[in-house]
Amino acid sequence: MPTEELFYLPISEVAKRIETKKLSPVELTQTYLERASKLGPKLNAFATLTPDLAIEQAKAAEKEIQHGHYRGPLHGIPYAAKDLLAVKGVPTTWGAKPYAQQIFDYDATVIEHLTRVGAILIGKASMIELAGGFGYRLASASLQGAAKNPWDTKCWTCGSSSGSGAIVAAGLAAFAIGTETWGSIVCPSAFCGISGLRPTYGRVSRYGAMAAAPSMDKIGPLARSADDCARVFSAIAGHDPKDRSTVPIDRGAFTYSPSLDLKSRPLRLGWLTNAWQKLDPAVAKPLSAAEKIVRKFFPGTKSATLPEGPFEDVANITMNVEAAASFRDLIRSGRVSGLTDPTSQIAGYLNEQFSGADYLRAQSIREILQRKMEAIFEVFDVLVAPALPVVATPLETNLETALSFADPLGAIGNLCGLPALSVPCGFSDKNLPVGLQFVARAGDDYSAIQAARTFQLHTEWHHRHPKVA
């Protein structure tokens, strides 16, 4: 009988047991499925469980490993995928009622990659409807209802990868795949006390993924540590002829070895002083302690500032216009009224009204911003900042007012396609997680991973997990 600890082991440890045949992929998958069946509904974490597929994949993995064909560290590892990734024959609802019956007859490239390395898909993670493409007011803006935070089920996990966050935090899968257009990997990672990697734009194929804002959408892993994120990222990164937005072959793949010396390339860190206007007292104390750790283990760390400009406005109009285009038929047919959230039901009509001239002007500012950030990354390899200025909010919170603080780093990072890795860095007095994010130059995902791994080598926050009944 597996102990609770098994569900929180890092991928490297589970992989070691699987490779040495001390742990059966079939038994591991069955125990995860049982746990997911029992606890998933309490957290609204899953859109669908895929037990038949999972057992089939697990049996195949076990057979291969028994015959000496071990594929690598994800072979036999159970995971969940956000419900906007196509899985052949399995409902893919995009978290939205109008698409509740949608089934694709092919796998998304990310799913194909994970299947190829032997990972086991145990289910589709719940999500905010249409990944929040039209905005939303309440955590319940999902076909599956509000995802509940395993650290406090009266609180939210944050969206739109809200189910992915709940699944990893509650130990319902070894890792999960999420997506971010603006904040949806960093935010649930911070609220749920887990590690999440938002890769460089174009590093991971989006073929078979729902498009919200195509110039900003990205796919990445949520897992127990930066090391785990890197292992998953190395499996899903790479050029894809089916997705023209992926970077060229020679710059797409990511090779990762945890044995690489973290000090082989000293990183120049910049601690951002203007990422947030104000920190909630609940996060200020843990973040102050985290800053001391960062400055101790990266002794050359200097203060840094983000460029100022209308970058959040640019990010907003970019998302609004692109989402309106992505879901044009949904809006014009009137089926958009079938969405759950009162904002989602009507915002698309307004977003259609913004002009092409304003959109292109925003893109010109975006180009200027990208050059400004290139200049900053001539000085720094990695920028560090609190992942969020608050801890997890109650489920019934009006998000449009309670979380309406300025987020220039989120806007800039996503407009410029910068990689970011959020890791837990402490807890509030009410035992809610606090996150720290490491942001690097586009294409330099490794530096964000290297910095976050170094932080986690000297901290224990990522080993904590909630007591899930």
Place this chain on the structure above:
Amino acid sequence: MASAAALVTATGLPASAPQDSSIAQQPPQTSSLSPESQAEAEARYQNILNAYGSRFSDAQKADLRRMSLEAQPALDRIRAHHLENGDNPALYLKPLVEREKKPSAPVSAGAATSKKT
């Protein structure tokens, strides 16, 4: 479109029809808009009503008007940002040499091969 809210709203547009008093939105702060901006926001709202007016409840109409007004300052800021004629948008076609020699036909994820049952 004011502040970030990006963690939860892709639009950043505070919006919609209050369904209960606890989440009622504030009336729009339009006093800072110039007459031209105010007129533009109202025209945008009217455009929506002209096309789709029968689809909305009175509360939704009020919300749409508020959202249109609240979106205006961001548009004004984007237009006020200094740009030169040669400042190109961050949109450009990749040179052909960067593409595959024989690219496969583009397939839209959700279109051709989806089965809506």
